[in-house]
Amino acid sequence: MRTLTMGIDLGGSKILTAIVDPQGGMLSSDESITPATKGREAIIQGIVDSAHHALTQAGLTISEICAIGIGAAGISNPEAGILFSSPNLPGLRNVLLRDIMQEILGKKTFLINDADAAALGEFYFGAAKGVDDFIYITLSTGIGGGIVIDGKIHTGAIGAAGEVGHMTIDDKGPICNCGNRGCWETLASGTALTREARNRIERGVRTSILEYADGDIEKVTPQAIHSAAQQGDRLAKELIGRIGYYVGVGLANLINIFNPELIVIGGGLSNIGDMLLKPAFKVAGERAFKEAFQAVRFASAGLGQTSGVLGAAAFALQEMRKLLAK
Numbered sequence: 001m002r003t004l005t006m007g008i009d010l011g012g013s014k015i016l017t018a019i020v021d022p023q024g025g026m027l028s029s030d031e032s033i034t035p036a037t038k039g040r041e042a043i044i045q046g047i048v049d050s051a052h053h054a055l056t057q058a059g060l061t062i063s064e065i066c067a068i069g070i071g072a073a074g075i076s077n078p079e080a081g082i083l084f085s086s087p088n089l090p091g092l093r094n095v096l097l098r099d100i101m102q103e104i105l106g107k108k109t110f111l112i113n114d115a116d117a118a119a120l121g122e123f124y125f126g127a128a129k130g131v132d133d134f135i136y137i138t139l140s141t142g143i144g145g146g147i148v149i150d151g152k153i154h155t156g157a158i159g160a161a162g163e164v165g166h167m168t169i170d171d172k173g174p175i176c177n178c179g180n181r182g183c184w185e186t187l188a189s190g191t192a193l194t195r196e197a198r199n200r201i202e203r204g205v206r207t208s209i210l211e212y213a214d215g216d217i218e219k220v221t222p223q224a225i226h227s228a229a230q231q232g233d234r235l236a237k238e239l240i241g242r243i244g245y246y247v248g249v250g251l252a253n254l255i256n257i258f259n260p261e262l263i264v265i266g267g268g269l270s271n272i273g274d275m276l277l278k279p280a281f282k283v284a285g286e287r288a289f290k291e292a293f294q295a296v297r298f299a300s301a302g303l304g305q306t307s308g309v310l311g312a313a314a315f316a317l318q319e320m321r322k323l324l325a326k
């Protein structure tokens, strides 16, 4: 069988499509903006266009690839190929995305959650190569995760497992996009960092953060806060340390529940590095069972932005091989 596959990473802000070989080499890649608020048909057309661009760029036709893998943001069931809901893609609700894409593109298609795809990308080609029990987390606007047990993504009863960002850390905490209160991502994400910085600035705390945001509180970002912290700003350093503390609380929970060999940490917020991760690992060490904590390693995601698209492509190849082996 031909072993080139197409990976599609469907996120709330962008669609990334690549033609990928079995070693994780990308023959081409296409990035476009997700028409997230323009409804179902526009999103589907966006995916189709991106797929065609990636093929054209690689000088290939659809008949020259063996399968398509879509890693989609949101709650989905890979077995049924259905995307139930996606907070960042409101137009896609209970959509049989796998079958729709298969029909339009004329190629066997598989669907997986985007964070699970990213975990698989790290498993096949990145920081978790050769590790059978690990957890992938992405610290970003929110917090996503993928859980790999015995070399397989743990998808749960309906495919919704691994939503680590929505474990409750503080039952009276801030309201989350999911409707719950005090989810991990309301306390330990980029959104949490920005929210806390704006609150403190509004209360008149002295800080240089605004200097890194054009003087505009609306333009305060995790990057601006990080820049201020690097220049010694006290508030910025305190806020990043606080986020690190909560990252650590969540890590301790994951370590106690899953006893992973490795935790791979990706996502834009993790680029802050030691200032965030040192307190996180310290707190995780204080709160997790000693033996389990001693057994876990931490690694940065090796593939950056491409983990999702490579993982989606690898998932398609993996599932195709399973089908052919039957």
Ligand SMILES: [Zn+2]
Residues within 6 Å of the ligand: 165, 166, 176, 177, 178, 179, 180, 183
């Ligand atoms: Zn939540």
